[in-house]
Amino acid sequence: GPVLGIESSCDETAAAVLAADGAILAEAVLNQSDHAAFGGVVPEIAARAHLAHLPRLVEGVMRHAGLGFADLAGVAASSGPGLIGGLIVGSGFAKGVALAQRLRFVAVNHLEAHALTARLPGLVEGGAPFPYLLLLVSGGHCQCVAVDGVGRYRRLGGTIDDAVGEAFDKVAKLLGLGWPGGPALERLAAGGDAGRFAFPRPLLGRPGCDFSFSGLKTAVAQMVAGYPAGPLRTQDAADIAASFQRAVADVLADRAGNAMAAFAAAPGPGRLVVAGGVAANATLRAALQAAAAARGFSFVAPPLRLCTDNAVMVAWTGIERLRLGLSDRLDHAPRPRWPLDAPDMQRA
Numbered sequence: 001g002p003v004l005g006i007e008s009s010c011d012e013t014a015a016a017v018l019a020a021d022g023a024i025l026a027e028a029v030l031n032q033s034d035h036a037a038f039g040g041v042v043p044e045i046a047a048r049a050h051l052a053h054l055p056r057l058v059e060g061v062m063r064h065a066g067l068g069f070a071d072l073a074g075v076a077a078s079s080g081p082g083l084i085g086g087l088i089v090g091s092g093f094a095k096g097v098a099l100a101q102r103l104r105f106v107a108v109n110h111l112e113a114h115a116l117t118a119r120l121p122g123l124v125e126g127g128a129p130f131p132y133l134l135l136l137v138s139g140g141h142c143q144c145v146a147v148d149g150v151g152r153y154r155r156l157g158g159t160i161d162d163a164v165g166e167a168f169d170k171v172a173k174l175l176g177l178g179w180p181g182g183p184a185l186e187r188l189a190a191g192g193d194a195g196r197f198a199f200p201r202p203l204l205g206r207p208g209c210d211f212s213f214s215g216l217k218t219a220v221a222q223m224v225a226g227y228p229a230g231p232l233r234t235q236d237a238a239d240i241a242a243s244f245q246r247a248v249a250d251v252l253a254d255r256a257g258n259a260m261a262a263f264a265a266a267p268g269p270g271r272l273v274v275a276g277g278v279a280a281n282a283t284l285r286a287a288l289q290a291a292a293a294a295r296g297f298s299f300v301a302p303p304l305r306l307c308t309d310n311a312v313m314v315a316w317t318g319i320e321r322l323r324l325g326l327s328d329r330l331d332h333a334p335r336p337r338w339p340l341d342a343p344d345m346q347r348a
């Protein structure tokens with residue numbers, strides 16, 4: 001039967017209903033605008049906004065799907081990692097529905113939801129088969145992961161300082177673009193000269209597939225602070241944005257290249273999958289697609305709305321887990337930290 005998914009780990013309140021075969025019956029995402037004035041997500045405001053909006057959002061997707069709660073096979077909710085207040089709201093709501101209707105509950109790891117998005121049957125023919133190499137690029141994470149199966153993740157490398165989305169958000173702030181910064185920076189960069197500023201490309205050409213972005217961010221900060229002609233003109237800001245984005249693209253392509261070399265694909269062609277909010281960036285997608293082609297890997301990138309936080313990926317992860325007989329007790333505690341390779345990811 002169908003599965004309801006709920007996402008509330010950060011500042012997107014989202015709900016979706018998927019049929020057992022992965023067909024999307026209904027989806028809704030609410031981007032909380034309440035944080036813009038603060039230049040970042042305020043956890044308490046986020047939790048209260050989830051509480052205020054989630055019931056209406058869930059009602060809406062259920063109505064759109066033409067289903068009642070009793071028609072569901074299960075309820076899945078992001079239960080970590082993320083901001084604990086929002087996680088408690090979303091997982092608590094899901095548990096309430098599950099308890100009332102005696103449905104199975106899946107405590108979804110939000111990173112696993114990003115990781116399994118490429119398996120949605122509508123994306124690749126029948127969904128990407130295991131194993132594949134995942135580049136997870138989001139607001140809180142930047143890592144290369146070998147995805148061997150549901151719950152089976154091997155971390156090949158990750159950032160040693162900032163997450164890539166964090167770097168986008170910080171540079172956007174330096175350029176006065178407001179918040180959230182990633183999409184605004186990409187729009188500004190579209191009119192800029194990516195070759196004008198030679199920003200550093202941390203770890204490029206070095207072995208391994210770790211990442212580092214703090215030096216790049218600092219270089220942009222120094223450029224902006226020391227800009228000779230006083231306040232930045234729009235064209236200068238666009239050139240900085242484009243040059244920064246190009247540096248990130250070069251780094252991601254280089255590190256993903258090493259990860260592909262290290263990734264011993266089981267029989268069949270190698271496949272590089274990108275996921276997470278930063279994977280919505282067209283310049284980065286193009287660079288990664290080229291890197292994959294150069295290694296003979298095929299490339300899978302979800303549609304933009306399924307890169308940033310959404311509940312379709314959460315419901316889908318619920319379906320994948322329920323198929324394997326994996327569900328969770330109603331006393332499962334949401335957690336702010338929950339790495340993909342944690343021992344309990346293969347929990348029964």
Ligand code: ATP
Pocket residue numbers: 010081082110114137138139140141164165166168169180181182183186276277278279280281282307308309
């Ligand atoms: P995590 O998934 O690690 O817990 P999160 O859920 O906050 O973090 P996502 O919603 O997956 O992160 O991604 C949000 C991040 O993606 C933000 O840092 C945002 O700036 C960035 N982002 C979104 N769109 C773009 C884009 N077009 N270009 C670059 N960055 C983008």
Ligand code: MG
Pocket residue numbers: 010011012309
């Ligand atoms: Mg967000």
Ligand code: FE
Pocket residue numbers: 110114138139276277308309
């Ligand atoms: Fe996310």
